[in-house]
Amino acid sequence: MPFTLLKSDKPIPEREKHTYIKAASENLLPRCNVQTTPGDFTERGCTYAGCMGVVCGPIKDVIHLVHGPIGCAYWTWGGGTRQNLSDNPGFHRKYCFSTDMQEDNVIFGGEDKLYKSILEAHEEFPEAKGVFVHATCTIGLIGDDLNGVCKRAEQEIGIRVVPFNCEGFRGCSQSLGHHIANDTLFERVVGTKEPEYTTDYDMNIIGDYNIQGDLWVIKPLFERMGIRILCTFTGNASVDEIAQAHRAKLNLMHCQRSTPYICRLMEKKYGIPVLRASLFGIEQTSKALREVAAFFGLEDKAEEIIEEEESKVAPEIEEYRKKFDGKRVFIYQGAPRAWHWIPMFRELGIETIAAATTFGHEDDYAKICARVNDGVLVLDNPNALELEEILSELKPDLFVSGLKEKYLSYKLGVPFINGHSYENGPYAAYSGFLNFVSDIEKAMFAPVWGLIRREGHA
Amino acid sequence: MRSVTINPARMCQPIGAMYALFGVHAAVSLVHGSQGCAAYPMRMFNRHFRELVQVAVSSLGEDASVFGGKKNLTTAIKNVIARRHPELIGVITTCLSETIGDDIDGIIREGKYECKVVPIHTPSYVGSHVTGYDNALCSLVSHLSKEPDAVDERINIVPGMVNPGDIMEIKQMLDSMNVSYTILSDISETLNAPLMLPKPPFPEGGTSVDEIEDCANACGVISLCEHAGGSAAVFLKGKYGMAADTICPIGVENTDRFLAAVCDMTGGGIPNSLEKERGRLIDAMVDVHMKTYGKRAAIFADPDIALALAEFVTELGMDVVIISSSTASRKFLQKAKSVTDGGEILNGRDLYELHRAVKDREVDILFGNTKCKPIAKDEGVAFVRCGFPVYDRVGYHRYGIMGYHGGVYLTDMIMNAILEWEERE
Numbered sequence A: 001m002p003f004t005l006l007k008s009d010k011p012i013p014e015r016e017k018h019t020y021i022k023a024a025s026e027n028l029l030p031r032c033n034v035q036t037t038p039g040d041f042t043e044r045g046c047t048y049a050g051c052m053g054v055v056c057g058p059i060k061d062v063i064h065l066v067h068g069p070i071g072c073a074y075w076t077w078g079g080g081t082r083q084n085l086s087d088n089p090g091f092h093r094k095y096c097f098s099t100d101m102q103e104d105n106v107i108f109g110g111e112d113k114l115y116k117s118i119l120e121a122h123e124e125f126p127e128a129k130g131v132f133v134h135a136t137c138t139i140g141l142i143g144d145d146l147n148g149v150c151k152r153a154e155q156e157i158g159i160r161v162v163p164f165n166c167e168g169f170r171g172c173s174q175s176l177g178h179h180i181a182n183d184t185l186f187e188r189v190v191g192t193k194e195p196e197y198t199t200d201y202d203m204n205i206i207g208d209y210n211i212q213g214d215l216w217v218i219k220p221l222f223e224r225m226g227i228r229i230l231c232t233f234t235g236n237a238s239v240d241e242i243a244q245a246h247r248a249k250l251n252l253m254h255c256q257r258s259t260p261y262i263c264r265l266m267e268k269k270y271g272i273p274v275l276r277a278s279l280f281g282i283e284q285t286s287k288a289l290r291e292v293a294a295f296f297g298l299e300d301k302a303e304e305i306i307e308e309e310e311s312k313v314a315p316e317i318e319e320y321r322k323k324f325d326g327k328r329v330f331i332y333q334g335a336p337r338a339w340h341w342i343p344m345f346r347e348l349g350i351e352t353i354a355a356a357t358t359f360g361h362e363d364d365y366a367k368i369c370a371r372v373n374d375g376v377l378v379l380d381n382p383n384a385l386e387l388e389e390i391l392s393e394l395k396p397d398l399f400v401s402g403l404k405e406k407y408l409s410y411k412l413g414v415p416f417i418n419g420h421s422y423e424n425g426p427y428a429a430y431s432g433f434l435n436f437v438s439d440i441e442k443a444m445f446a447p448v449w450g451l452i453r454r455e456g457h458a
Numbered sequence B: 001m002r003s004v005t006i007n008p009a010r011m012c013q014p015i016g017a018m019y020a021l022f023g024v025h026a027a028v029s030l031v032h033g034s035q036g037c038a039a040y041p042m043r044m045f046n047r048h049f050r051e052l053v054q055v056a057v058s059s060l061g062e063d064a065s066v067f068g069g070k071k072n073l074t075t076a077i078k079n080v081i082a083r084r085h086p087e088l089i090g091v092i093t094t095c096l097s098e099t100i101g102d103d104i105d106g107i108i109r110e111g112k113y114e115c116k117v118v119p120i121h122t123p124s125y126v127g128s129h130v131t132g133y134d135n136a137l138c139s140l141v142s143h144l145s146k147e148p149d150a151v152d153e154r155i156n157i158v159p160g161m162v163n164p165g166d167i168m169e170i171k172q173m174l175d176s177m178n179v180s181y182t183i184l185s186d187i188s189e190t191l192n193a194p195l196m197l198p199k200p201p202f203p204e205g206g207t208s209v210d211e212i213e214d215c216a217n218a219c220g221v222i223s224l225c226e227h228a229g230g231s232a233a234v235f236l237k238g239k240y241g242m243a244a245d246t247i248c249p250i251g252v253e254n255t256d257r258f259l260a261a262v263c264d265m266t267g268g269g270i271p272n273s274l275e276k277e278r279g280r281l282i283d284a285m286v287d288v289h290m291k292t293y294g295k296r297a298a299i300f301a302d303p304d305i306a307l308a309l310a311e312f313v314t315e316l317g318m319d320v321v322i323i324s325s326s327t328a329s330r331k332f333l334q335k336a337k338s339v340t341d342g343g344e345i346l347n348g349r350d351l352y353e354l355h356r357a358v359k360d361r362e363v364d365i366l367f368g369n370t371k372c373k374p375i376a377k378d379e380g381v382a383f384v385r386c387g388f389p390v391y392d393r394v395g396y397h398r399y400g401i402m403g404y405h406g407g408v409y410l411t412d413m414i415m416n417a418i419l420e421w422e423e424r425e
Helices: A013-018 A047-056 A070-079 A103-108 A111-124 A137-142 A146-157 A175-188 A214-225 A239-243 A260-270 A282-296 A299-324 A336-347 A362-371 A384-394 A403-411 A429-445 A447-451 B013-021 B036-049 B062-067 B070-084 B095-100 B104-110 B129-144 B164-176 B209-213 B230-240 B252-266 B272-292 B303-315 B330-339 B351-360 B370-379 B403-422
Strands: A019-021 A063-067 A130-135 A160-164 A202-208 A228-234 A250-253 A274-276 A328-333 A351-357 A377-380 A398-401 A416-418 B027-032 B055-057 B088-093 B116-120 B155-158 B181-183 B220-223 B243-246 B296-301 B319-325 B344-347 B365-368 B382-385
Touching: A013 A019, A047 A063, A047 A070, A047 A130, A047 A160, A047 A175, A047 B036, A063 A070, A063 A111, A070 B036, A111 A130, A111 A146, A130 A146, A137 B062, A137 B095, A146 A160, A160 A175, A175 A260, A202 A214, A214 A228, A214 A282, A214 A299, A214 A429, A228 A239, A250 A260, A250 A282, A260 A274, A274 A282, A282 A299, A282 A336, A282 A429, A299 A429, A328 A336, A328 A384, A336 A351, A336 A362, A351 A362, A351 A384, A362 A377, A377 A384, A384 A403, A398 A403, A398 A429, A403 A416, A403 B036, A416 A429, B013 B027, B013 B036, B013 B088, B013 B129, B027 B036, B027 B070, B036 B055, B055 B070, B062 B095, B070 B088, B070 B104, B088 B104, B088 B129, B104 B116, B116 B129, B129 B209, B129 B230, B155 B164, B155 B230, B155 B252, B164 B181, B164 B272, B164 B403, B220 B230, B220 B252, B230 B243, B243 B252, B252 B272, B252 B303, B252 B403, B272 B403, B296 B303, B296 B351, B303 B319, B303 B330, B303 B403, B319 B330, B319 B351, B330 B344, B344 B351, B351 B370, B365 B370, B365 B403, B370 B382, B382 B403
Parallel strands: A063 A130, A130 A160, A202 A228, A202 A250, A250 A274, A328 A351, A328 A398, A351 A377, A398 A416, B027 B055, B027 B088, B088 B116, B155 B181, B155 B220, B220 B243, B296 B319, B296 B365, B319 B344, B365 B382
Antiparallel strands: A019 A377
16 A cells, blocks of 8 residues: 555545655655645645745845735744844844735725835835735735736835735645745846846856855855855845846756746746755765856866865764664655755665655655655645654654644654754755754754653653 | 834734633634644744644635635534544634635534534734734633523633733632632643653643633633733623623732732632732842832833733832833723823834834833844843743743732843843943
């Protein structure tokens, strides 16, 4: 039986198709990217979260104005729980803007309030390079003419005002929100500004959100090679960088679930080739550097950097590997990190015994299945009860997931790392990998786990 | 007044309703709306309490938003019952389900369910998290309470959006008076749960559905936060003629009043142990008055907490130069005028406005949640964390600021904040 029905899922048999136990002889994938079973205690978020929370939020020099009732803006204030850092902390993540729709706005429409809000926000923060307007559920229902209002406001204030139709009820997860953000940024921003100059070594890093400063350890590796990073999409990005991203010679794509759309669009319109990479762990990072170097003809320089960086971290990693050897991990991430991290953990002697994603598509699951051993549980859109069952029955030595699942793990006595916003990051590339393994050690070897009492203990 | 809100002071109603339901034993919050309306508030609870919270959602998609969410809701209720076996489900509406106009009362009434299912109307475009808590509590009490058959000397306490530590303080005071009580609803254990294996299916503690059903047999009800739970007290008074009062026991005189009200309702007296606790609070206040007197305080919190805090810092000799409520209300405005002597009153204004006021008013010390930290930092004022959410430090949910004993903790916190502020350069 390739698919399996977990005990907690007996009343919702449709979950069987989402729960796959890998067998090499088969060519199967779990069912994915479909509506959630109502009331199953899903961990998923909404389309607004994917658009405003994930893709747009990291852009550091625009006003992110949330059009709707107050809650949605409050949740994404400062990135919410996301640690998408930038070098503009005096503005970015410090301020939160909302039209704060009231009942009469819902009844009579919110267009006037939105228009005034855009003008006032611009007046308070004239240095902001644009206004991004994010629609929440109510807006799609009452039919405010978001595009019309934004166009009118743009003419009035003279900086770009970009509407995002990312109402929470659209789609089945955050994933559609990523797509909407990609399409809108491509249509409205990319290609609207020319860089001061171009070089033959201009590259964009697409799909990295600078979680706890990931980009600040990734970017210098390429710069030392002689590459100029034209745009980071969207970690620590200014809107002008995104506007001139069309002049890059290569798009290096990191998060391959939230940004393949814009990569495809840029390839089609501007002929920019795409290179897919994992920048976690030594092997994958070095591989990515080599592939980028081969594209630009910078192989010698890359080998120098790789040798230097690997020699700095490899001995320490080897020590950790001895300590971790034989441990078992359950990885549950948004999507790509689940498969980025399977080989990274293997480098550390840790095998993945279960892998799940919140909003993965078929290509994500194909990559997971290609990377895990036979018998590994591959699960789509797991809910809280399934997670509890897996953690209790499979008893992994480590669970890597997000904040909502953190305290479930803790209450079950299972060591945990927050893979979404990190514990003590950054986690990417070489020096970040050392942070990651150091956190893995803290999580698995903390003495407190040995002090927990079980029922019946005197 | 600005149209745009910059740095909001309040959250929306559904999170308040969840707050109330977490205090009911084996209850499930079922959000009827988009998935974000469950996922986002859960994270806020995770950050403040560092506890496991679980919320179900009916996952309304585009189809349901056009054709109505009845099917999603009935399926969700059925699934929650089949897999989780709760004693109660609170169906929490959102701006989405309210705008499409789902008749959730009708849908729930039609269904035959093995557990109690209570509709809670919490459209996000009305009120705030405080209103959501108030609506949830009122729904629970109005749907579940049964006609009284044997009224006794027990009292009901409706705590509002306070911390587990606050409820522990209230319980300890009532225990020492030998007063029996029902806390409606009680998060003191559910959101401060021990780590012991095996993990129970639902956290231990919380108010049982039986206790809510039986709450009309109490002789009185006190809501600690009128804006968050006061409606339930008004309901109990109106329907069953129960004695009702509202007092937020933060500070000396507020706690005196609270205990006097308890004595009035139950015929009990104040034991010596509580007199001693009061004495300890006075002792702590005397110890610090040379530093607290004359300090210019700005207070931001939910309306009732803000008012009571203002009264307490006045007892410490401070001048309340700004009082700011997360949620706009006429009652707050009236009372704020009486607790401040010409101070600036911000009635439901955003934190950008609070920041402006702090800058203008030469404030020494600011009281507020974690969202106020940048104001304190930018303006170089002492900062005392209180309210919800506080997530930039640990443990704030564990310790109460209510009652005499909680007052000692609060006094020490205030003094230490002043000392740290004095040492800042």
